[in-house]
Amino acid sequence: MTTAQHDHVGPQPYPEHYEPPHGPRWRLFFGPGLGRALWMTPLFFSLGMFLVVGLRWWWGWPPAFDWTVIVAIGGMVAAPVGFLTGIGAFDYWLHYISGRPTRPEDHSGHGATSWKDYFRVNTDHKVIGIQYLVTTFFFFTVGGFMAMLFRAELARPGLQFLDSQSFNGLVSVHATLMIFLFIIPAFAGIANFVVPLMLGAPDMAFPRLNALSYWLLPIAGVMFLASFVAPGGAFGAGWTGYAPLSVDGPVGNIFFNMGVQWAGASSVMTALNFLVTIITMRAPGMTFWRMPLLVWANFTTSLLVVIATPFIAGSQFFVFFDRVLHTSFFTPDGGGYVLGYQHIFWFYSHPAVYIMMLPGFGIVSEVISTMARKPIFGYRLMALSLIGILVLGFSVWAHHMFVAGMANWLRVPMMITTLLIAVPTGIKIFSWIATLWRGRIHLTTPMLFALGFVTMFTIGGLSGIYLGAVPIDIHASDTYFIVAHIHYVLFGGSVFTIFAGIYYWFPKMTGRMYDERLGKAHFWLTFVSFNATFFPMHYLGLRGMNRRVFDYPAAFGGLNFFITIASFVLGASVVVFFYNMIMSWARGPIAEGNPWRSHTLEWQVSSPPPIFNFDEIPQVVGGPYEYGVPGARHAVLAPAREVEEVPV
Amino acid sequence: MTSHAEAAAHHHGPPIANQSSRVDARVLGMLLFIASETMLFGSFFTVYFFVRVANPDAPSTWPPPPYHFPVFVAGVNTAILVTSSFTMHWALQSIKRGNRPAFLAGMTLTFLMGLAFLLTQLVEYLHVGFNTSSGAFASVFFGLTGLHGAHVFVGLTLLGMVLVRGFRGHFSPQHHHGVELPGIYWHFVDVMWIVVYSAVYLL
Numbered sequence: 001m002t003t004a005q006h007d008h009v010g011p012q013p014y015p016e017h018y019e020p021p022h023g024p025r026w027r028l029f030f031g032p033g034l035g036r037a038l039w040m041t042p043l044f045f046s047l048g049m050f051l052v053v054g055l056r057w058w059w060g061w062p063p064a065f066d067w068t069v070i071v072a073i074g075g076m077v078a079a080p081v082g083f084l085t086g087i088g089a090f091d092y093w094l095h096y097i098s099g100r101p102t103r104p105e106d107h108s109g110h111g112a113t114s115w116k117d118y119f120r121v122n123t124d125h126k127v128i129g130i131q132y133l134v135t136t137f138f139f140f141t142v143g144g145f146m147a148m149l150f151r152a153e154l155a156r157p158g159l160q161f162l163d164s165q166s167f168n169g170l171v172s173v174h175a176t177l178m179i180f181l182f183i184i185p186a187f188a189g190i191a192n193f194v195v196p197l198m199l200g201a202p203d204m205a206f207p208r209l210n211a212l213s214y215w216l217l218p219i220a221g222v223m224f225l226a227s228f229v230a231p232g233g234a235f236g237a238g239w240t241g242y243a244p245l246s247v248d249g250p251v252g253n254i255f256f257n258m259g260v261q262w263a264g265a266s267s268v269m270t271a272l273n274f275l276v277t278i279i280t281m282r283a284p285g286m287t288f289w290r291m292p293l294l295v296w297a298n299f300t301t302s303l304l305v306v307i308a309t310p311f312i313a314g315s316q317f318f319v320f321f322d323r324v325l326h327t328s329f330f331t332p333d334g335g336g337y338v339l340g341y342q343h344i345f346w347f348y349s350h351p352a353v354y355i356m357m358l359p360g361f362g363i364v365s366e367v368i369s370t371m372a373r374k375p376i377f378g379y380r381l382m383a384l385s386l387i388g389i390l391v392l393g394f395s396v397w398a399h400h401m402f403v404a405g406m407a408n409w410l411r412v413p414m415m416i417t418t419l420l421i422a423v424p425t426g427i428k429i430f431s432w433i434a435t436l437w438r439g440r441i442h443l444t445t446p447m448l449f450a451l452g453f454v455t456m457f458t459i460g461g462l463s464g465i466y467l468g469a470v471p472i473d474i475h476a477s478d479t480y481f482i483v484a485h486i487h488y489v490l491f492g493g494s495v496f497t498i499f500a501g502i503y504y505w506f507p508k509m510t511g512r513m514y515d516e517r518l519g520k521a522h523f524w525l526t527f528v529s530f531n532a533t534f535f536p537m538h539y540l541g542l543r544g545m546n547r548r549v550f551d552y553p554a555a556f557g558g559l560n561f562f563i564t565i566a567s568f569v570l571g572a573s574v575v576v577f578f579y580n581m582i583m584s585w586a587r588g589p590i591a592e593g594n595p596w597r598s599h600t601l602e603w604q605v606s607s608p609p610p611i612f613n614f615d616e617i618p619q620v621v622g623g624p625y626e627y628g629v630p631g632a633r634h635a636v637l638a639p640a641r642e643v644e645e646v647p648v
Numbered sequence: 649m650t651s652h653a654e655a656a657a658h659h660h661g662p663p664i665a666n667q668s669s670r671v672d673a674r675v676l677g678m679l680l681f682i683a684s685e686t687m688l689f690g691s692f693f694t695v696y697f698f699v700r701v702a703n704p705d706a707p708s709t710w711p712p713p714p715y716h717f718p719v720f721v722a723g724v725n726t727a728i729l730v731t732s733s734f735t736m737h738w739a740l741q742s743i744k745r746g747n748r749p750a751f752l753a754g755m756t757l758t759f760l761m762g763l764a765f766l767l768t769q770l771v772e773y774l775h776v777g778f779n780t781s782s783g784a785f786a787s788v789f790f791g792l793t794g795l796h797g798a799h800v801f802v803g804l805t806l807l808g809m810v811l812v813r814g815f816r817g818h819f820s821p822q823h824h825h826g827v828e829l830p831g832i833y834w835h836f837v838d839v840m841w842i843v844v845y846s847a848v849y850l851l
Contacts, residue, residue: 097809099816202662205673272680279676282668306684314691318791325780327787329695335705335712335784340698344691612662 032088034119044082048074068251071230072324076258080219088121089212110203111611121215123207125196126609128214130509132189133502135214136182139221141574143177146170148571150550155564157554167550168236169252173224175239176256179356180263181221183494187359188270190501191298193509195274197602197609198292200283200618200635205276213269220263227255238548240349243330243341247322257320264309267355271302271309278302283601283635285620290634292600292624293382297362300386304351304358304393312348315341342404346397354393356490358386360497361428364450367500368432370598371447372439375625377431385424392421402470403477411470418468422461429458444596445519449500452527456492460485463538478548481541487534499526499577506584507591511608514588518580525573532566599634600624614638678829682836685799689840692792696847699784710851711785715778719849725768726845729800732761733838740831743814746821755814755827758834759807766800769793792844796837803837806830 028035049070057064084090095101110124111117118131150170153162162170196204204210227234232250235241246253278299282291291299318329319341328334330341369376376382398406398414432454441447463485466472476482499522506514536559541547545556552560594603601618602609616638626632669676700706711717739754778786810830813819819827 097812099813099818201665203665206677268684272677272684275680276673276677280667280669280671280673281665284666284668286668306680307687310684310688311691311694314688314695318695318787321780321787321791325790327780327790328784329699329787329791331784332705334781334787335699335703335707336787337695337698337703337784340695340702343698344694347691347694614663616663617666 032086032091032121034087036088037083037086040082040086041079042082044085045074045079047082048078051078068254069324071251072254072258072320076223076254080216080262083219084212084215087215089208089215091121092208121211123203123211124611125192125204125207125210126509128210129189129191129193131214132185132192132217135218135221136186136189137578139177139181140186141578142225143174143182144571144574146174146177148567150174151564151567153550154552155561157552157557157560159551162550164550165233165236165250168238168548169228169234171548172236172238172241172256173227173234176224176235176259177221178490179239179352180260181217181224183356183490183498184263184267184352185217186498187298187301187356187494188267190363190498190505191274191294191359192270194505194602195295195298196277196281197508197605197613198295198600199278199281200286200601200614200620201277201281202612202614202617204273205281206273209269210273213266213273216262216266216269220259220266223255223259223262227252227259230255240345241316241319242345243319243322244332244338246319247330254320254323257316260316261313264313267305268309271305274298274302275306283617283620285635287620289380289383290620290623291383292362293365293376293379294359294362296383296386297358297360297365300390301355301358304355304390308348308351308355308394310348311344312352315344315348318344339401339404339406342401343397343406346400347394350397350400351393353489354389356494358389360453360494360501361386363497363501363504364432364453366598366600367446367450367504368435368454369625369627370504370596371442371444371450372436373442373627374435374439375623375627375629377434377437378427379623379625381427382431385427388424389421392417392424396421396468399468399473402473415468415470419465422465425461429454429461444503445514445516445523446500446504448520448523448527449496449503452523453493453496453500456488456496456530460488460493463488476541478546479541480537480545480547483547484534484537484541487537491530491534496526499523502581504596505602506581507595508602508607508609510585510588511591511606512584512588513591513595514584515580518576522573522576522580525576526570529566529569529573533563533570536563599626599632601635604635604637672825674825674829675832678832682833685836686840689792689795689843692788692795693843693847696788696792699788703784707785711789712783715782715785717789717849718772718776721768721772722845722849725765725772726841728761728768729765729838729841732758732765733835735761736831736834740824740827743819743824743827744821748817751819751827752814755807755811759804759811762800762804762807762834766797766804769797769800789848792848796841796844799837799840803830803834806833 027033029039030036052066052070052073053064056066056069085094110122110127112122112124112127112130118127118134122128122131150162150167153160153167192204192210196202230250230252233252235246235249235252235256237246237249237253237256241253241256246256278291278295318327321327322329322331322336328336330336330338332338365376365382395417396414398410399418402411402414463481467476467482467485503514503519506512540556540559543556545552591607593606595607596603601620604618605613614637618635618637620635622632622634624634626634700710735754735757739751739758742748742750742754773790776789780786780790807830810819810827813826
């Protein structure tokens, strides 16, 4: 563990004006960066391969060249470690642990002066935030294309141009990318940029750990995508990867098992970093009850991540061992317990839906309060309801298993706790509506997305209450009703809040303003096509159309064709978003420091923020949302210093 | 606001962050990491519970005959690991008081005992008489002891790094976080072993 401050006395730092002893070409291949990663990744793969082959040969286990094991150890453990070593994620620590001099923190890893700095290990939380967001939107696009591909297949009954295995692979990788490479890390990206600013902190608590946790993410994404080239195709057991199907299925499943480990490690590290930052680095006067709700949301989310994520790591390890080490955790022949997989998996994956939702609640609270020019209604209750969801979220996992053949007595308690979660969630919905009540509402793009979220998430929440009730769940289980529900919650819920957050903080992140007209066009296009795509699925599901099928009765043909067309419009709406973002980032009008006249701290500095956020740590004197309260202030900042006064 | 940005460009280094908690950031980070690790062990104990208790075909004796767990050897190993926690504590207290020889002796002893534990476990694996494909009880046995062994390995790496830096004279009564944090981790590995040993071998 290292922090920005380092206090060890032993190693002598390099001289003040450190000059690397080698030329630029040497540095390209041996200095930290993508050039060094280019040869270290295959080197580490070979090391892993020789380890596997050597040990198998030594023990006399035929065949020595077992490609499943070689790919698992060489490709999914050693090669990523080589990549991370190559780009220099471990450089500081390797120097530190061997007792050699560490490079002094000359802040060269801070800030970005050109686009190339985004392809380096950078310890600036603002750079990391943007790295996260760009990466996640890349995988969002890839996952979206997959969805359009299998929607095209579903336009008509019968097989068109996909075979069943590639259909299953597309559906599974679509879901996996959207969950592990888009929604969860996109929230981490927004929070990375915003939370230290909101707290009045110069950076995160562990900047190097922060950089490492970002670079784990593309590894996971590449691993999921690489499963398409595995013999037998991509993992096709769904993003839930139920055993024993995922144990006996094609070898692509181990790409899922191991990719989840990298994505999970990334989110645990980020969450740990957020928790330590929020607990130890708040500005003076920033008590817990003065923190903006986005900070509260990320505090609770991070607790969920730290506590729950190890369970999916465990579940995927067991599946991986069942295949590679021939254990029988979930193999009934050897005395394994098949249903155990679902219990362990959902013990993570139900809290995970709150990991994908709570940061969005935080974003929406910021946007609605600022744009309605009113203090958030029931601030403390809003924070406490987050804690309520956190606690209850751990007690509901088996509602995913009502038809799985688990013990009958478990059903009713799980139904009751599930329905109870509607209470803290309902508090939040009503608080947002009460905040809007008699507010001076500015219908900007982030506000439109926030309002879209409140309505769509309410629909998703209501269908969730249906599904939480055992009798309805038994009827609707494994149908398109579930598909509709999850997309109302995750697209109409999480993705809308991500869009709201991106538009809201776009001027802060880039220093430029997005095009409001294009933003509104994007919203309405998304809102209408989203409903056209997913609302008919409720009906299809209740009429009995199964989910995860590539073929269906001809009677459902018309509606499915309509859904496919709508899904293409939904895909096209994202083009508007990308056009707006790229053009505005390149040559949009220069944004002022505080275009929304918000009170929270990130808006009190310039856009984009100075390299260390604040000249001096601000003093917090009041709550974050005192809009329209005469004389209320959230924080007092030291006046900006004149250039002449600063010693050069 | 632009003068602000220009000022920052000339400003060397970040402002000192406010310390809003009495807990040290690094200690808190380590404790949260340990909380996460505990949950990882929790998932392995869950699968142990499923295989041994919840499963309708759970074996009536543990381990199912004809297999045996080397309870005595593992017991000796437990004693070694528990002792190493005390030497770790001794080393930390010594460096806090500025007693470098005692610190180095304590760290060396801790490292050697940890190594002895890991090697003993390796030998135990070779002579235990079954392998990972011998059934669910073996999966649980190798899963829990193997997960713990991996943690001992990580702990030993951290201790090794303390040793290297210790012999180079990098620690002092004022600066011993580099000893304290691996120490916390080592105590965690130790306590976890007592739970694993009780669950797998004794119960």
